[in-house]
């Protein structure tokens with residue numbers, strides 16, 4: 001048996017592939033375009049492992065998809081590939097429409113063609129699992145209840161609008177064509193291999209370099225945080241037991257204001273790698289806010305717990321400590337991802 005993972009060289013995808021092969025003998029085919037966010041080094045541990053096959057390619061390439069599906073005959077597609085950074089979507093939304101909307105459409109069509117040609121028994125077991133985000137639901141006021149799966153879609157950024165569009169396509173391919181789909185909508189992940197353009201890894205690498213820690217606006221925006229390995233276990237659970245056509249919200253029950261996240265990272269670094277220049281919080285710098293910045297996300301993850309028995313294993317305190325320690329232990333990885341293209345982005349965004 002084989003699964004096909006799109007975007008498996010990115011942050012969550014690579015954690016998923018590594019965890020999968022730690023727990024299963026089932027083969028993985030990883031399809032990844034290796035954009036700035038994709039990094040084969042994340043999967044270096046699998047070098048020479050016959051259970052893993054890496055393909056450098058685009059989910060928008062229909063001929064490649066058809067060939068991969070016929071050759072490897074996966075029993076499931078796990079669709080992680082996306083443009084994922086909200087700030088980049090504000091600077092250049094085109095790539096988000098191309099990959100998140102058109103790419104997902106192409107993948108759905110390839111999956112449908114492959115799936116419809118299978119014998120009934122194989123068709124019944126096939127799954128297309130779409131990995132999505134809580135951002136599709138929009139922004140909450142301070143006392144609003146957390147997002148349930150029934151919350152209306154109100155995306156506010158080009159990124160979240162493109163993910164919302166992809167969720168709608170996945171839903172429609174189930175209702176119209178019967179494609180056996182599952183969708184997960186997860187909150188903010190953090191952990192190993194997180195590209196340092198996102199809040200937590202950016203704060204860690206900037207602090208260690210003695211650079212400013214840029215906090216947007218008043219720093220009081222709230223996100224729910226989930227350790228990436230918990231997201232991976234939720235996806236495995238939904239793949240194994242999820243009801244076809246259903247969506248499942250995935251979250252960590254950890255609502256935190258951005259400024260508190262940054263202070264926590266600083267305090268951990270003060271403990272684990274103290275600076276002779278004084279506490280890292282001295283580097284906190286308030287900067288111009290993100291346009292259209294969503295104020296608060298919160299996930300009601302009771303459905304996945306009630307129906308499938310999934311709950312996160314990590315608390316924020318245990319997960320963030322592991323994460324900071326991982327970055328301290330992997331200075332080579334950090335140095336290598338901070339390539340010329342990375343420096344160009346930092347210059348564009350924070351100059």
Ligand code: NAD
Nearest residue numbers: 007009010011012033034035037038058059081082084189
């Ligand atoms: P990421 O940006 O780290 O990785 C995305 C991966 O997709 C990269 O390896 C990239 O090379 C690949 N990719 C991009 N365009 C491609 C294309 N056209 N064809 C093939 N591969 C392509 O993203 P991530 O943070 O790992 O997120 C993975 C998925 O999870 C995304 O769909 C994202 O929307 C969703 N998600 C992310 C979070 C989060 O906090 N990071 C939370 C909820 C949901």
Ligand code: DAU
Nearest residue numbers: 084085086133134135187188197198199214215216221258
């Ligand atoms: O909610 C799930 C989403 O979480 C995923 O779908 C996205 O792919 C993922 O990137 C993430 O989106 P956010 O915009 O919430 O993540 P980011 O790390 O970019 O920002 C987190 C918060 O921190 C947000 O309120 C903006 C703020 N921020 C971010 C950066 C990069 C800062 O204050 N300063 C910064 O430099």
